Each structure stands twice: as structure tokens, then as C-alpha cells.
Amino acid sequence: MAEVYDPQAVERKWQARWRDAGTYNVDNDDPRPPFYVLSMYPYPSGRAHMGHVRNYTFGDLIVRHRTMQGYAVLSPFGFDSFGLPAENAAIKTGVHPRIFTEERIPELKASVQAIGAVYDWRRELRSHDPSYIKWNQVIFQRFLEAGLAYRRNAPVNWCPGCQTVLANEQVLADGTCERSGDVVTKRDLEQWFFKITEYADELLADLDALEWPERVKTMQRNWIGRSEGAEFDMPVEGRPEVRVRVFTTRPDTSFGMTYAVLAPEHPLVPALTTDEQRGEVEAFVQRVRTESEIERMSTEGPLEKRGVFTGSHVINPFTNQPVPVYLADYVLMGYGTGAIMAVPGQDQRDWDFAQAYGLPIIRTVEPPEGWEGEAYVGDGPAINSEWLDGLPVAEAKATAIEWLEQHGIGERTVNYRLRDWLVSRQRFWGCPIPVVYCPDHGIVPVPQDELPVLAPDDVEFLPTGESPLRFHEGFLHTTCPVCGGPATRETDTMDTFVDSSWYFLRFCDPWNEDAPFDQAAVAKWMPVDQYIGGIEHAILHLMYARFYTKALADLGMAPKDLREPFKRLFTQGMIRMGGAKMSKSRGNLVAPEEVLGTHGADALRLAHLFVTPPGDDVDWEAFGIEGCSRFLRRVWRLAIPDSETAAPAADSVAIDRAAHRLIERVSDEYERWSYNTAVASLMEFTNLLSKEGTTPFAVDTLLLLMAPMTPHITAELWELRHGTDIHTQAWPQADPELTKLDTTTLVVQINGKVRDRIEVDPGLSEEEAERLALASPRVQEALGGGAPEKVISRPPRLVNVVV
């Protein structure tokens, strides 16, 4: 084996050893300092694709690096095994989703192991395991008890052709069903929600302290969408007992309100519609209801058709003047109060609407001189606003709110874009919601000793897309736990984001049969020190997991002080192919195993690390797999015992010092996630060893620094050299005395242009540097005997002579 590098043989040998020896198993009483590394658990879609390889390469590198640094590294793996693909496959082929899924899991597991990624497999979990389902259901019931889970009517995507509910991703961009092509409509269903909005403020505030990419934090902030403003009431003209409540972020502009707008679904619409307008209003409301989401949300189309006058007026409390009330499809019932005051002078949308309907426009903020735009949204003194005149926007807002509160008309409010989390799914292959409906006792949780509620196996999957649970008599009919009378089971299942909202906690204590997890185990490992995954989960999964962590801590299930699940987050870039996203449907997948069979796992891992910074998107065409393979063969030839290629260095002291500098540099690059430059540093050093000769210390250092990146080849070479396991060695330490350079290059510039380079002592003074620079023949020539105008001396790097 030693003579020629045979990646497949080396990789087989070491992967078997890691698996059989349980090298990366870690116990909860491990005395070393804890470090928790987690890659987002995957949906088991079969063999790994390049995106998986990229993800697990980074994760595995950190596991091995931190282990060498002396940490007890928790590195678990699991499968997000509920989900729509298995159910669709069942409808197509008749194979039960469990069978289908359980065939896919070993495929993915094998390909993860084939790239040399190591985990504590004793902790493996799958969302569809009855033990996981049980605790998932227990947590649901605790949420229900605490009022964090509740039921209400909510619209779903309904396909009239298939007679079934569709997930958003099953609705095409043109608003039609992906299967039947029918236009998808909305239909109201009683559904379960989690009250994530209760945590909106905390979810927003706690983002600041997280070591996450700013981009992801910004996306979360926008998603929560906190906005401060005021709500106030406006009585209907002639009927002061009926009042319309509006939300605004600009109470300072209230004097400029020239009309008000309600959402078409607003409950006051029938009451406010005059007989004269009834026909028109009803036609409008009807049209909006049947419009697809896409049409309604489209900003296209003439504004004239997007609103209608109700015939009523409300009194603006600021001016005591009546303003007309309109309906418009762009006002949403779900945000604020579903009703707005319209100030066309200060809001472009209101301006456009006012133009289309011939409504007056009153400016309430003085636009800057020379302003030629329409609505003005910037700061400036208030005008046309009586007692607010002259105040800048912020002060005017505060004054207006104070006035509303003093007169009992309204108050300061905070609104969020964030909605409660709809967790009901009208699907089979998910975690059943553990409640029954009793005609006498209403919603009754299934007693804990009867959990888990599991879906039956004897079901038939029909291409209607309807969940078979709804027609399974044995599942559907049960008895009420309170009275023993006949009751029916909930047939909806939970959103799979529920499963992924606490799996990282279960990993701390996956064997627990008495609780979802033990508090002490969670306290030891959590929060996750390094979480790794795709940017596509920047909003939903990460928000839900944060909510779950806070809620579980508040319910006393998790440690009280555990407020956040993921201390540090890294999101890796996507892999593309010829500019397009790699995907099965495009048929542009590159199977990892093709590369494993030719160049091996180490070369593939190295190529992933080297090709680009880890956070960037990358095209497969850019991967220099050949170059990485070539580099590994070079290392092999240099490092095998009795190597014919590796000549002993003539100046071994210089080589060893270079090795110490390499330790310093590469260690820093590991900390900064600068793996692409770390590989470059290692390549540069290897070039040096080829040219200047090797020392045992230099080669050992090279292998140690490479070990987390290319674990197989380095393990094999280390064993050949020392007979021990490289992955149990300590991470090398640079000797600061030896990293110092004897000389460094001083750049001499004349007027900012490089004119000379001088080798100097790195510790030289400003004066010495200046003296050396001025003595340079090139500088002498440029000065022509005269004196320089100015000399900037920045030893030891640069001197700039201005002439």
C-alpha cells in the first residue's frame, strides 16, 4: 500500500476503523470541555448529493479539529424522515411511506460515511421513530396546556379538481395546481396554531447576541417585522356607535387623512355599505374572494379596479371632518386592524389611489425645497396640522399619540408582521396531533400513557392527495378519555418543522424513556456551539427552533436559562451546475460516488474546501478536483517512510521555522473559516518542501494540519510514520520564538510607485528605514542631489519618498 497512493483502499480501511471502534462516540460524563457541532439533519431522499457533501465536509472538519484541540465533541446525526416526498411516492407506487423512507435512510447514511464524516451513531434519531413521535406529542400537549397551541379557522390552498388541500409548494407560480392544473382557491378550515407571536419581541431582541451571519439576522428581523405606531377609533358619520379602528405608523400625518380603507374581508363591510353602493361592493368582495392569491398580490393592473366606495364616511378625530370609506384589495385583514387611514400626501400608494379615485391630497410634512415628487415620506416640519405644525416627524408622532391617549381615542401600539405558526397539515406522513374530539368534552388530549398516537399501516394511498387517515375507520373512531363515549381523532398531522424544532435537544439524551430529554444533559451540551446548514432555512426552521427553545425553557422542560439553541451559525453556499441550480429535475446532478470512485473522498473534500469561501455559491464546473488529487499524491510521496521524493532539507532550521509559521497561519485560518486559503497555505508549504527538502517535523506538521480536511490519507501516512492514530494527536502549537522572521522586505516607493525592495531586519526603526530608503540608488537617482519633499516611513513594510 505504501508505494502508490490508493485512495479507495485507504478510505475503506479507515472508515471501517472509525465505525467499528466508535472513535467519535462521546458520553455525557466525558470530562473534556464540551463542544456541540451539528449539521442540519437531512430529509432522507436517498444517496447524498453534492450539497450534502459540502455540508458534511464542513461539519466533519470542525468535529475533527475541535477533537484534536482537546474538546469532547458531540457530533450526532439523524433524519428528518417525515415529509411529502414519501407520501407522493406512496400515491404513485403504493409503497407505504415508512417502507419507502426506511429504504432511503441507509442509502444516505452510507454515502455520508463514504465521505469519511464521523458521528456518534448511537445517538441517531429519526422523526418517524415512535419514541420521537411520543415526545413530539407530549410537547404538543404541554403547549396546549400552556395556551401556546390553539385552534382557529384559517384558509388553506384548495384544489377543486383534486378535492384536496395543497401545500404552498404544490401551487404553481400562476396559481394553478401542479397536478391537475385547476386554479387553486382558498378555503377555511379549523386548524392548529402555535403562538409564536407571544415571543415576537424576545425573538427580535435576542438576535443581537447571536454569532450568526448578519444576512440571516436581517432576514429574521424583517420577518418579525416590528413596527411601532398607534391605533385609534373613528366613528361612522351619523352612526357614532359604530367605529372603525385603524392602525398607522404615521399618526403625525393624521390631519392629512382624506379617506379610509378597509380590507374586503373586514367584518364591518356589510354595516358600512349603503344600499346605493351594495351592488358594487358585493361584486367587488366576491371578485376578490375568487381571485387567486397571485392575482390579488400582483401590483399590476389598473388601480381603478382595485377599490370600491362603501357609501359611508367616518369622522377623522383630528379634524372632526368626515372622510369617505373605501375597500381595497391591497389592504390585508391579517395585518394591523385590517383598516387604514389614507394620507396621500405622505404615502405613495395612497397618492396613487387618490389620483385614481379623484380624492383630495393634503400635505402634512413640508417637502424639501425644489421637491418635484409626489408623496413625500422623508422628515420635515409638520404643516396643515394645527397644533402639530412645525414639529419634526418624530416629535409630531409622539405628540399625536399622547393626544390620542389623553382623549381616549386610541393608544400607542406595536405591530408585527410575524404570524402565529400554522402547524396543521392535512397529510398522512407526519406526526399525528394527539387529541380527540368528544361531542361532550370538546378537545381532549390523548392521555400520556397512550402515547404515541401512531398512524395505522393498513391504509390505501389514493391519487386524490387526501390523507388516508380521514377514511380509516379504525383510526378515526375512538373513545373520549374523559367520559368513555364515542369520539373522533384529529386526522391532521404536524408540520415537519415541528419535528426539526427540538431534535437538537433530543440528541443530548436520545435514550431517555421518561422525558424528551434530561435537563442536565441539555445543560451540558446546549446551546449548539456550531450549527451548519443551508441558507434556505434562514427564516422558518431557525425561527421555529428558537421559539421552541424559549417555550420549552419557560415550560420548565428545558433549563430556564437556555434562551437560544444555536450560538454560532454557518450557512454554506449552494452548488450550481453551469449557472443553474443542481437538481434532479434538471438532470444536471453530479453524483458524489463518481468522484469517490476516481479521486476518492479526501480529494473531493479538499476540492470543496479549496474551491471558494465556504459561504459562497459555487459552480461545479469550477471544482479543481484534479488539482486536489495531484496535491494529495504529492503529499503522499513526500510523507511515506523512506520516500525517494523527499530529500532531507539542507537548511533544516529554516524549514522547521517555516513549519511553525504555517501552524500559526493555518490555525488562524481554521478559526476564521478561511478554509480555501488554508488549503492554499498547505499547498504553498508542500511546494517549499519539494523544492528545499523536508524535515520530519515539517512533514508531521503538514499532516496534522491537514488531518481534519483529509482524514484518511493523513491517518494512513501518520500510521506508517509513527504507528499511532493522527486523530488522537493534539493540534500543533507554534513556538512564537521560531515564527519570527530574520529579514523582511522593505518596499521603497517614490511618489507611491514601487521603485526598490530592500531586505531588512523586521525590528528596524523609522529612522533606519528612512535612511536605507534614501540610500537606495533608485531614490538617489530620482532626487538628483536634491532633498525629498516628504518621507513617510512605515517600517518594516514600506517607505514612501515624495519628491
Next chain:
RNA sequence: GGGCGAGUGGCGGAAUUGGCAGACGCGCAGGAUUCAGGUUCCUGUGUCCGAAAGGAUGUGAGGGUUCAAGUCCCUCCUCGCCCACCA
């Protein structure tokens, strides 16, 4: 429409704080080894002028600050991503 990024050779990319632009790799060209291909090794490789030494020029465009700008400031262009009628 709003928000966030990013524009550097033929390509992926490098350049901690403003201080030698293009590290490292791919590709390409030439050479050595080889019957040949592959492998391996050596040399060259931003652009323009030059045999070379060397010089000029150069980080999307334009302007500015500075002894010095890929990096900081202003204006603009292009691309990507996210949220999108949120009052």
C-alpha cells in the same frame, strides 16, 4: 417597491488594520521523462511596448479624500439573494 450582498486575469479565487494587486489552484503555452497516451518534473502566463533589462497601465464607470485606495466617501451602472401592496 423595500432590505441585504457582490462586481479583481481565460476561470475559481487571494490581498487581517488604507501600505508590493493577482497568493494558491485550474486552464493554456513551451520544455524534460516516455515508443505513445497518462503520470511526474521544470519554465512561463493581467494588458500594452520591449529580444531583454525595464517602462507604462490595471480591481464595473465617473468623481473625491490621502504621501498611498481593490479597501474609505459621493454619484451611477450591472448582477445575485431575501421580503414583497405590512398602512
